Amino acid sequence: MKMKGAKQVHYESGPNMTPLVDVVMVILIFLMLAGSFGSGEHYMVSSVPIHASGGGGVPPPPGWTPPVLVEIRVGTDGQAFMPSNPQKPVAHVDQVYKELSDTMAKFRADGKTVKDVEVVLRPSDGTRWEALAPLYDAALRAKFEKVGFAMTGSPR
Amino acid sequence: MAKHSMPEMKEGSVNVTPLIDVVMCLIIFFMLVAKIGVSTGAAKMELPETILGKKIEDLGPNLVVNVLNDPQTLIIDPTTGQPKKNERGQTQRRRLGDPYEELMVTAMVDQFQGKGEAKQIKLKGVAAGDFPFRRVLEEVIKGNPKKGIKPNPDFAVTLRAERDIEYRLLQLVLAEIAQAGVKNVNYASVGKKMVEAAPAQ
Numbered sequence: 001m002k003m004k005g006a007k008q009v010h011y012e013s014g015p016n017m018t019p020l021v022d023v024v025m026v027i028l029i030f031l032m033l034a035g036s037f038g039s040g041e042h043y044m045v046s047s048v049p050i051h052a053s054g055g056g057g058v059p060p061p062p063g064w065t066p067p068v069l070v071e072i073r074v075g076t077d078g079q080a081f082m083p084s085n086p087q088k089p090v091a092h093v094d095q096v097y098k099e100l101s102d103t104m105a106k107f108r109a110d111g112k113t114v115k116d117v118e119v120v121l122r123p124s125d126g127t128r129w130e131a132l133a134p135l136y137d138a139a140l141r142a143k144f145e146k147v148g149f150a151m152t153g154s155p156r
Numbered sequence: 157m158a159k160h161s162m163p164e165m166k167e168g169s170v171n172v173t174p175l176i177d178v179v180m181c182l183i184i185f186f187m188l189v190a191k192i193g194v195s196t197g198a199a200k201m202e203l204p205e206t207i208l209g210k211k212i213e214d215l216g217p218n219l220v221v222n223v224l225n226d227p228q229t230l231i232i233d234p235t236t237g238q239p240k241k242n243e244r245g246q247t248q249r250r251r252l253g254d255p256y257e258e259l260m261v262t263a264m265v266d267q268f269q270g271k272g273e274a275k276q277i278k279l280k281g282v283a284a285g286d287f288p289f290r291r292v293l294e295e296v297i298k299g300n301p302k303k304g305i306k307p308n309p310d311f312a313v314t315l316r317a318e319r320d321i322e323y324r325l326l327q328l329v330l331a332e333i334a335q336a337g338v339k340n341v342n343y344a345s346v347g348k349k350m351v352e353a354a355p356a357q
Contacts, residue, residue, distance in 0.1 A: 004212065030183055032186060041203065041344050121346055126324065129323065132204075134204065137206035141208045
């Protein structure tokens with residue numbers, strides 16, 4: 001019931017902030033939904049230039065010694081055959097890592113540096129990339145810096 | 157001089173000023189951190205899993221190359237209408253006469269001119285001796301004054317290959333990269349959780 005004679009008090013409330021808050025919240029939600037914060041991808045960095053062909057016919061620079069090669073043959077099923085036992089496939093990539101770590105320790109004990117050794121992965125034609133990438137990764141984890149792939153076909 | 161004072165608050169109302177301050181800070185944060193509309197030409201694909209990898213924020217001058225199986229190599233099961241898979245759950249693919257036709261290579265080739273859209277590039281052209289992909293890489297390494305591309309001898313290729321690409325196809329791409337004289341290649345993968353600790357060294 002409206003009281004007659006009651007004094008109307010008007011408070012100065014300033015500009016209405018509600019629309020500003022609404023707009024700001026919409027912009028915030030847009031940025032949260034539309035922005036991307038990275039794909040979760042990471043990269044295996046190669047430090048060996050890919051050689052399309054062998055070095056035959058090209059004289060090596062003076063004083064150059066060829067690196068010691070650690071060849072890992074990879075079957076079509078992704079099974080790795082290490083140089084220590086080329087007939088028996090290694091069951092799991094962690095075993096590959098362990099063998100490569102032991103090999104690196106031996107090289108270091110012999111006074112070799114990471115630049116003197118190179119891991120070469122020799123896949124079969126049907127070997128899938130998902131089987132090769134973990135082996136490449138295992139070589140990098142074993143502190144090899146030079147890791148490369150052998151070509152199966154003859155390049156042009 | 158008129159006396160100015162803060163407007164009086166009605167009893168029970170909420171002061172929204174701090175709320176606006178916080179929200180504005182959040183907006184500025186998301187505007188700076190989020191990447192909207194920045195494309196590297198990376199195609200959506202399933203990458204292989206690896207444990208060790210570098211999270212490289214700035215890859216330097218590089219070209220992201222996507223390598224995928226051409227969809228025409230899919231073998232579709234007539235009963236289900238879905239791609240056939242083998243006993244290990246791997247997608248089965250047919251082999252074509254020319255392995256170059258089994259690959260789909262895309263990259264954002266015009267990024268060095270400030271344009272951005274991933275395009276398909278053929279590894280081998282129709283004419284003999286024409287290798288478009290190799291030409292693109294050579295152009296970036298040696299430069300092209302007519303197109304405003306400066307020489308980039310330290311240019312790198314970031315290779316994003318689909319996990320079920322066979323090596324006989326992938327090596328075609330690697331061979332072209334080598335022939336073009338690219339010295340640095342980064343292989344993209346996704347992180348895998350380590351299931352056991354690495355042996356102590």
